[in-house]
Amino acid sequence: MPWRLWNFVLVFGLALLCNAHPIYAETSDKLQFSGFARVVLGYLDDKNAEYLNYDNSLSIDNESLIGLQADYQMMDSLAVTGQLIGHSGEQRDSGIEWLYLTYTPTNALKLKLGRQRTPFLNYSDVIDVGYAYPWATLPQQTYPRHFFSNFDGLMASYEIPSTLFLMNIEGYWGYFKDKVVVSEREMEAKTTGFHGLISHISFKNWNLRGSYHQGTTSVTLDDVTQFSGLLSQLGFSQSADSLATTGVTEVFQFSANYETVDYFVRGELNRIKADFIFVPDTDGYFLSTGYNYFPFSSYISYSKNTTDYEQPASDIPIGLSPVLDGLAYSYLNIFEQLPVNSSEAYTLGTRWDLQPGLALKGEVSLIKGADNESAFFNIKDTAFDREALLYLIALEWVF
């Protein structure tokens, strides 16, 4: 915690130094500094659970952060970008989030090489920049926090102009290696052959985005791997295979935004498919509509997700011997421990644009889950009814 706090203070100090001049501190035409910050105050109106680490006390250190970005234009077509983020929350590590080279051979083509944000969903690569979206927080039902936020590799972006629309196609390839938290367990994860294709079309007031992502992920879970090896040695291959810690993960995404000066409608849906234990298949979507009345915009949103794990195998006989019964119990217990995080959320909120680059948001969400599921709650009391109100106030700043 002291190290995390130190990182946060360090980035904040750097940001203040760079922001001695107003918006876009520019030390020269070639070197530009910019940054973003958010302070999020949250309160969960229920003493029997936590949600995204919010409980029934006011907390400001879950999602607050500050980021500093430096862009250096080395040549007309070559630039380097670095981004440093200080998180106040324990779930995210502070440090270098981005460091990549950008090569722009033509106006339409851009190549980026290095550490970059993972563009799974519409707001995945800008999730830390709260100023960029209307809501105080992106819905957990559609934007699960276990997604890794960056990858190392190459991304190509190509724009196709037309008199009727603007189309952008992005493709990337790379790898990821870091600690992730999945199903309430922290584990070392490695994704190789990680690639994706993203298509984005702007047409009049419409913005459409569709994407597909795939990678082979392996996680280090020594206890599970050893148990799987034991099952395999004993001949229970189906059970052993069902505890695989390596497999292909796929993400499908589609979003549509319709915006005018007066109102907006935004929707997004995604499907995550993973063929190994601890990562469930998930379907999620959200729909949000808002009314703009300068300098405010008010919105209502609904988000929902359903998760589904692979069913356990049944090749370990039960009732033949106490040893086999113990083995089967241990095996089934692994599946019973997996948290089922299907839930839905109704959100009502308002964004107040105080001035260009500064916005204040307030929202309240009703989060609901089934009685026998975790629904993203960290349950303190078994009597908890899987229903709670989350209040958030967020101050968003870009500079």
Added chain:
Amino acid sequence: MGILVKKYLACLVLWYFVFSTAAHAAQSVMVVANTGDQSIQLNRQQVRSLFMGGVIPYQLKAVALPPENHTRVLFNTKIIGLTESRIQSYWAQMRFTGRKRAPREFENETSLLQFLLRNVGATGYLPAGMDVPEQLTVIYTIP
């Protein structure tokens, strides 16, 4: 007496036309470019793409006015079709994902016009009805 009334009426009619033209001009914008090819005409989608950082078939580079400027408000409302806060959010998303940079901003219409005159390819928006020097081309006006 009759001549005097006619003069007053003529002045009134002239004042009405000047005033109504000025009032109309203040409620409309035109997009002006420093381009050698004076046949270039863009449609609304292309203007929108150009000022939102997209690619169009011409070598044009957008420049803008500051957020509180009345001409910018008109441009946002009538051509981009988004609120100022939404446009600011868009540029935050583009900047911090390394995709695009917002157009360079100028303090007022006069300084923007001077920049347009000095830089080939520079494209900006100005109040409709404003005198445009010959070397600049009006490439889009609100129908």
